[in-house]
Amino acid sequence: MERYEYPFAAIVGQEKLKTALLLNLVDPRLGGVLIQGEKGTAKSTAVRGLAALMDEVEVTEGCPFHCRIDGEMLCDECRTKPDRHTARYRRRVVELPVSATEDRVVGTLDLERALKEGVKAFEPGLLAQANGNILYVDEINLLEDHIVDVLLDSAAMGVNTVEREGVSYSHPARFILVGTMNPEEGDLRPQLLDRFGLMVEVHGEPEAEARKEVVRRRLAFETDPAAFCAFYEPEQEKLRRRIAAAQDRLSQVALPEALFDTVARVCTALQVDGHRADITMLKTARALAALDGRQEAAEGDLRQAAELALPHRLRRAPFEQGGGAELNWGELFHG
Amino acid sequence: MDRARYPFSAVVGQERAKQALLCLAVEPRIGGVLLCGEKGTAKSTLVRAMGGLEGVHLVELPVSTTEDMLLGGVELETAVRTGRRQFQPGLLARADGAVLYADEINLLPAALSGALLDTLESGVCRVERDGISHTCPARFSLVGTMNPEEGILRPQLLDRFGIYVAVIGETEPESRKEVVRRALAFETDPVGFRAQWARQEARLSETVASARALLPQVSVGEAEEQAACLLARQANAAGHRAELSILHTARALAALAGRTYLNMDDLHTAAELALPHRRREGCETPPSRKAEAPAPQEPQPDSSSRDRGGSVEDVQPPAEDLPPDRAQPPAPHSQQGQSRERLEQGEEVYEVRALLTGRADRLARRGSGRRSKTRSATRRGRAVGDRIPQGKAEDLAIGATLRAAAPYQQVRGGGAAGLVLLPSDFRVKVRESRVGADIVFAVDASGSMGAARRMKEVKEAVLSMLMDSYQRRDRVGLVAFRGGEASTLLALTRSVELAQRELQFLPTGGRTPLAAGLEEARRLLELQRRRMKESLPLLVLITDGRANFSRGGDPVEEAIQAARRVAESHIPAVVIDTERQFVSLGLAARLAQEMGAPCYRVEELRARPLAQLVRGHSPAAG
Numbered sequence: 001m002e003r004y005e006y007p008f009a010a011i012v013g014q015e016k017l018k019t020a021l022l023l024n025l026v027d028p029r030l031g032g033v034l035i036q037g038e039k040g041t042a043k044s045t046a047v048r049g050l051a052a053l054m055d056e057v058e059v060t061e062g063c064p065f066h067c068r069i070d071g072e073m074l075c076d077e078c079r080t081k082p083d084r085h086t087a088r089y090r091r092r093v094v095e096l097p098v099s100a101t102e103d104r105v106v107g108t109l110d111l112e113r114a115l116k117e118g119v120k121a122f123e124p125g126l127l128a129q130a131n132g133n134i135l136y137v138d139e140i141n142l143l144e145d146h147i148v149d150v151l152l153d154s155a156a157m158g159v160n161t162v163e164r165e166g167v168s169y170s171h172p173a174r175f176i177l178v179g180t181m182n183p184e185e186g187d188l189r190p191q192l193l194d195r196f197g198l199m200v201e202v203h204g205e206p207e208a209e210a211r212k213e214v215v216r217r218r219l220a221f222e223t224d225p226a227a228f229c230a231f232y233e234p235e236q237e238k239l240r241r242r243i244a245a246a247q248d249r250l251s252q253v254a255l256p257e258a259l260f261d262t263v264a265r266v267c268t269a270l271q272v273d274g275h276r277a278d279i280t281m282l283k284t285a286r287a288l289a290a291l292d293g294r295q296e297a298a299e300g301d302l303r304q305a306a307e308l309a310l311p312h313r314l315r316r317a318p319f320e321q322g323g324g325a326e327l328n329w330g331e332l333f334h335g
Numbered sequence: 336m337d338r339a340r341y342p343f344s345a346v347v348g349q350e351r352a353k354q355a356l357l358c359l360a361v362e363p364r365i366g367g368v369l370l371c372g373e374k375g376t377a378k379s380t381l382v383r384a385m386g387g388l389e390g391v392h393l394v395e396l397p398v399s400t401t402e403d404m405l406l407g408g409v410e411l412e413t414a415v416r417t418g419r420r421q422f423q424p425g426l427l428a429r430a431d432g433a434v435l436y437a438d439e440i441n442l443l444p445a446a447l448s449g450a451l452l453d454t455l456e457s458g459v460c461r462v463e464r465d466g467i468s469h470t471c472p473a474r475f476s477l478v479g480t481m482n483p484e485e486g487i488l489r490p491q492l493l494d495r496f497g498i499y500v501a502v503i504g505e506t507e508p509e510s511r512k513e514v515v516r517r518a519l520a521f522e523t524d525p526v527g528f529r530a531q532w533a534r535q536e537a538r539l540s541e542t543v544a545s546a547r548a549l550l551p552q553v554s555v556g557e558a559e560e561q562a563a564c565l566l567a568r569q570a571n572a573a574g575h576r577a578e579l580s581i582l583h584t585a586r587a588l589a590a591l592a593g594r595t596y597l598n599m600d601d602l603h604t605a606a607e608l609a610l611p612h613r614r615r616e617g618c619e620t621p622p623s624r625k626a627e628a629p630a631p632q633e634p635q636p637d638s639s640s641r642d643r644g645g646s647v648e649d650v651q652p653p654a655e656d657l658p659p660d661r662a663q664p665p666a667p668h669s670q671q672g673q674s675r676e677r678l679e680q681g682e683e684v685y686e687v688r689a690l691l692t693g694r695a696d697r698l699a700r701r702g703s704g705r706r707s708k709t710r711s712a713t714r715r716g717r718a719v720g721d722r723i724p725q726g727k728a729e730d731l732a733i734g735a736t737l738r739a740a741a742p743y744q745q746v747r748g749g750g751a752a753g754l755v756l757l758p759s760d761f762r763v764k765v766r767e768s769r770v771g772a773d774i775v776f777a778v779d780a781s782g783s784m785g786a787a788r789r790m791k792e793v794k795e796a797v798l799s800m801l802m803d804s805y806q807r808r809d810r811v812g813l814v815a816f817r818g819g820e821a822s823t824l825l826a827l828t829r830s831v832e833l834a835q836r837e838l839q840f841l842p843t844g845g846r847t848p849l850a851a852g853l854e855e856a857r858r859l860l861e862l863q864r865r866r867m868k869e870s871l872p873l874l875v876l877i878t879d880g881r882a883n884f885s886r887g888g889d890p891v892e893e894a895i896q897a898a899r900r901v902a903e904s905h906i907p908a909v910v911i912d913t914e915r916q917f918v919s920l921g922l923a924a925r926l927a928q929e930m931g932a933p934c935y936r937v938e939e940l941r942a943r944p945l946a947q948l949v950r951g952h953s954p955a956a957g
Contacts, residue, residue, distance in 0.1 A: 029522060072525065102717055106399050109734050115754050118415030118744065145768070146717030149398045149442055156379065161397040163404035163426055164718075165734030166411055183832040190484055194374045251523065260515060264508035274375020274504045278515045 004225035008049035009235035012214045013205050017046055019288075020198045020308055022239075024134075024176050025053065026246040027287040031197020031280055032155070032177035034140070034188070034312060041202045042214075043180045047093060047136050053240055054091040055247075057132070061085035064124045065131045065171050073158060073172040094130045094175075096137045102164075106150055109165040122169040127160040130175035140179030141188045148192055151177070155195050194273065197280045199312035246290040253286045254296040262302055262333060272313050280309040303333060341521055342532035343384035344539055346377055347514045348505050355498045355608050356385045357539075358587035359434065359476055361546040365497035365583045366455070367477035369440070369488075369612065372502030377514075378480040382436050385478070389540035390547070392433035394475070396426060402446050402720035402765075403735060409465040411734075414741030415750060422469045427451070427460045430475040440479030441488045444767045446719040448492055451477070455495055465738050497580035499612035546590035553586045559597050566606040572613035580609035716768025728761035735762035772871045773810045773827055773863045777856035779849070779878040779913070780817040790815070793877060794838045798831060812859055813838065816852030823855060827863055849878060850893035853926075857901050874901060874908040874930075878923055891922060898929035908932035 011018065020033045035043045059066040060078045066089050067078040078084060096105065107125030114120060126135070127150075135151075137143060143151075154160045160173035177196065181188060193199075205211050221228040259282060267278050282297075284305035289297040346353065355368045370378045386393030396405075407425030414420055427435070427450070437443060443451070454460050460473035479496065481488060493499075505511050521528040529536075560582065567577035584605035585597050592601075721732035740749075740760035749755035778793045797811050811834070812827040825837045853876065860872040901908055908930040912923035927934035 102399060109737070111733055114411065114733075114737050115756075117751055118412060118741070118749070118754055120411045144716070146399070149439060153398055153438065161395060163397055163400040165401070165732070166403070166408070166423070166738060167734075168404065168426075184830055187829065187831055191374050191482055255519075260512045261508070263515065264511040267511065268506065268508055273373040275377070275511065275514045275518070276375035278511055279518045282515060282519065 004221075004229050005048050005052055006045050006218075006221055007229055007232040007236050008046065008053055009239055010217055010221070010228070010232045011042055011046055011049065012217065013210055014042055014046065014202055016308070017043070017200045017202050019291075019304075020200050021046060021050055021178070022053075022243060022291060023198070023284060023287040023308075024178075025050065025243050026291055027250055027283060028174075028176055030176075030283055030287060031195065031276075032179070034193070034196040034199045035178070035180040035202060036183055036199065037180070037202035038182060038204070041204050043202060044138060047134070047178050047180070050134060051093045052236060053243060054093075054134075055240075055244065056088050056090045058086050059089040059132075061087035065128050065173075067172065068132065071172075073174060075171045089132075091133050093134045093136050093178075094126060096126050096130075096135055098137070098139050098142045100126065100147065102147060102150065105147055106160055106162050106164065107169070108162075109167050120166055122162065122167045124171070127154050127173040127175075128171060131171070131173050133175055135175040135177050137177070137179045139181060139185070140192075141181040141183075141185060148189065152192055152195055190273075193312050194276055196312065198284065198308040200308065201311075242291065245293070246287070249293070249295070250287065250290045252295060253289045255282055255286055256296065256298075259285060259297060259299070259302050262299065266306065266310075266333065270310065270314055272310070277309055277313045281305045284309050299333070306333075340387040340529070341380050341384050342529055342536050343381070343388060344535035345517055345521070345528070345532045346381050346384060347510050347517060349377060349381060349502060351608070352378070352381055352500045352502055354588075354604070355500050356381065356478070357543060357546075357591060358498065358584050358608070359478065360385065360388065360391050360543050361550060361590055362583050362587035363434075363474075363476040365476065365580060365587065367479065367496040368498045368500065369493070369496040370478070370480045370500050370502050371483055372500075373484070373504065374482050376502050376504045378502050379438050382438075382478050382480060385434070386436075387536065388543060389537075390544055394426065394430040394433045394435050396435055396437040396443075396451075398439055398442055399717070400426060400447060401718060401734075402450060403464065403738075405447055405450055406460060406462045406464070407469065407471075408462065408735075409467055409738045409741060411738055411741050414738065415744045415754065418742050418745040420465070420467045420742050422462070422467055422471075424471060425460065425462070427454045427473040427475070428471045431471070431473050433475050434478055435475045436478045436480075438480050439482070439485065440492070441481040441483075441485055444717065444719040445489075446765070446767060448489060452492060452495065465735070466742070493612055494574070494576060496612065497576075498584060498608045499610075500608065501611065542591060545593070546587070549593065549595065550586060550590045552595045553589050554596060555582055555586065559585070559602065562599075562602050563606075566602065567610065567613075570606070570610045570614035572610055574613075577610060577613045581605045584609050716766040718764040719767045720765040721762040722765050724761055724763040728758070728763055730764045730766075732762045732764045736760050772873050773812070773860060774873045774875060775812040775814060775827065775856045775859050776875045776877060777814045777816065777821075777852045779852070780815040781848075797825065797834055797838065810863070812856075814852055814856045814859065816848050816855070819848060821848055821851035821855040823859060827859060849890065849926075850897040852876075852878075853894065853897035853901060857897070857904060857906060860906050861904060872906045874906050875911065876908060876923075876926065876930075876932075877911045877913060878926075879913045894922070894926060895929055898926040902930050910934040912936050 008018070017033075017035060020035075024030050024033060035047075037043055058069040060069060060081075061084070063075065063078055063084075065075045065078075067074045069084065069086050103125065105126050107128055108123055110121040110123035137151075140148075150160075154173045155175070155177050158172060158174035159170055161170040162168065179188075179196065205214055217228075263278050263281050267281075272278075281302060282305075285297040285301035288301040288304055289295075292301075343353070352370055355370075359365050359368050370382070372378055383393065385391055403425070405425050405427055407423055407428055410421040410423035437451075440448075454473050455475075455477060458472065458474040460471050462469045462471075477495065479488075505514055517528075560578070563578045563581040563585070566581060570577070581602065582605070585601040588601045588604055589595070589597050718732065721735035736756065737754065737760075739762055740754055740756050743757075743760075744750050744754055747755040747757075776793055776797060778790060780790055793813065797813055810827040810829050811825070812823065813825040814821055815824050816822075825834055828834060853874075856874050856876075860870075860874060864870045864872060908927075910923050910927035910930070910932050912927075912934055924934050926932075
């Protein structure tokens, strides 16, 4: 049975969310997105909708980690095998349910082979599936602590190292981490927060017209998903081409020296912990320019990047409301 | 797995941390290096880069490791094939002669860190499991990294580290820019980037190699030994590990400098590396050469409860318990006024938190014999080991079960065609989960308190506790009593956001139904305990001890009855007496006594933080 996902191009509004997600497709090393917001604000729809925009790549045939043929990070087998066969692989969205066990996430002993043959083999888990893909954790703030620890480790290193149930194994696990959360149900540990490249807050559409359009499209999709998807296919295709062009352009986008100065000034002024914010801001600005078809990132890109890369990294004084939403960016950038 | 390693020499700044790691590479007897600092400051990058130096073998200890993998056990395949129990070395044995790296070492489950400690101390890995008894050499040095925001490190483990470095990010805009530039360059072209730094890396490897060769010739005389002892004593360091660490480190420094003798600089630098975690001072303020006298020992926030039977394990080093704010370098001048004000408030609030959660933790541990990490009987938490089940085998530990069955396969007729399992093979998982405290503030919001200010302070305390207690997993709630009633203003929650919203309006004024307030707080905690068996409750009563409203009887007597019920429910409590008059009615103290709770006067919470703040953040100190 064919299953249809609601097309990304058909999502009404939520421009910031859409931009943040697209930027991660343009530069997969951007660090993912954390989406904060109430239920029913198209968070999951947007993330799942990314799958249809993702490209097909060439991977090693039969490799459980779908190592890229031309990749740098290869699993042991791909690295040592003399001739690897090429297979086409469509990158996808891998979901990590909140109830997932550690075994299932990191992988474990292959029980069937152990029982049937007495052989010790590694059974890959979700992190293996996630390699080269998007790893999507809905309600990430409800994840058990020890699963979060594991995620942090792999997200930072791009490697999943397993020492469990008698198997020692390590394999590439480089993924785009996308998480959603409803802040009323508890916060996320700052360490995990910092690992997310970007953060967006989503709200329902306030405009009556837009709200009506949301409902109208949703109904149309539910009535006849095939026709609905077909209708939006040209726009989806346009988006795909735009992403592909931006990916090609990314490495040539210049980052003028002035932008480095601005980043250093802003992050020093805001007393941001560590250096991830600095790095992410510049990479985001570069990806924004690439997505926009330009050869050089500009101050405007940086400001937009700051709004995505900084709010979740700011220290929150106990008595301030919310995060950095009401920061005066203009003053920061020119003060 | 081949991973793209960032070159050690290309890490911007972090001279102290680099020096520490190089010393360890030269002299493993230093035992270990702990890098402690905020997120995103290249701690892990630096340690992993160390593994790229020639002659350094780095073995990583992943956070998800299980006990059997750490220690080793029966090799499954051989056992199935031959029935022989052959030892499969664990991570510790594989780390023999290497550097073992534990990232987020403060998150390591107690079961693992215990085994790690034993082995580190003896240099031998002893295994008694799966029906084998095996001993193998495991001499390794340990490198740990941790973010203090995420929770503390056990004191015994802390003490094992010869060297401690507080890592902070680069604050100079120029170096910040360089950090970013190199990070981007490395990401774009790791191979090219490494090639660029290959010469520096080779030179560094050479330096380490010749220092190692030179080390045995570096002599230590009586004068140096005396100096090391003096330095250790000045820092108030406990035990003799401090002196040894100083000497080992100083010798490594001399060898790295190509000398066979120690000079005063070596000793001073060594002291700066070896002492920060041993002096009873903040981990974020390493000893400065300029500082003449060692800082006075901090008063323990609640020595009273320690006297009442806390064991050594219960004592937390104040070091990692500091709020993240204190790790901050002084703010640039344009921001100074604003940020100082923020810190002042934060500090004050923090003191309350330190008192309270410190106590909650201690109580929890005394009660269950564990730290905030608790062996859990449910299927929640991470699997750290395995055991033979009592009764029905639920939550099977597959690997351990198979290993138990493996040696018998030949006898049972199992093997390559399929294993034969018997119930006696079953092993179940041992799990450990982090459990936070459930803390309910019961606050007097009546007129007698002059209460608006007090309520605001409590709100601040609630928020700040929520904000830096992610790792502790604390939940915080708030009950206010005023007028004729006690009401729950905030149900137990972990959400800062929710607390902020719910506590926007704080009603105050009216008479004091103290008993009702205590009852309501107790009800909340009881409810929580019913919902979660492993809940660790704490009731914080903030009052001036005037009870002047009741449901009929004598208000004071009712309050005392309510306090007794709290004690009967085995809910630990803390009382903060806000009475400011000269003549004390003493009811707060009486209630504290009934609840077996310590009673603090509000001034006690107030006197210290300012002093600490001035010491920690005055521009002169930086």
